[in-house]
Amino acid sequence: AQKITQTQPGMFVQEKEAVTLDCTYDTSDPSYGLFWYKQPSSGEMIFLIYQGSYDQQNATEGRYSLNFQKARKSANLVISASQLGDSAMYFCAMYRGNNDMRFGAGTRLTVKP
């Protein structure tokens, strides 16, 4: 079965510190994409970062980076220099082609001042 696992229901981090949100996936397809989305309390889903299965380098977007370990099938999100506005739900997702996108259960991140 193809699935996405986020094992941390909730995480706390001190403002200005870095935090890692875990994501593991299971697929036998050689070609796939991995995504992270942020859902603040206002409810919208905001795309953060993308990693392709064939990408050699870890993806980075500003303070967001994706720690992609293909052999371990993990795609952890690293947020550096956390800000209060980073408090939100974070979802990991995997795209396998044919518009098949699967989402994890999410991790609620709380940034403490």
Add this chain to the structure above:
Amino acid sequence: DAGVIQSPRHEVTEMGQEVTLRCKPISGHNSLFWYRQTMMRGLELLIYFNNNVPIDDSGMPEDRFSAKMPNASFSTLKIQPSEPRDSAVYFCASSLAGLAGGKNIQYFGAGTRLSVL
């Protein structure tokens, strides 16, 4: 650039009533998705369209749910008759499918929070 636009943002209705949710995808995108989000089940894909054609509706819970995409800039999700268990946040998302490497980024609308009393 305008993102995915959903309306209404909130809908409160009584059991048995018909509910219609609307979505305008990002201009130029050729794929459109309807999702439902609940605390119990998380994000579930209900149906998606490619070039206005429904491709996979296996996620639609039952016959009370129907979706249409009459043109590239508009889609509806209808629930008739609505039931309390349909209460959820419904998201519409669009993407430009067919990009190499699986970079099929889905951009979401703000969602419609549906409450069926």
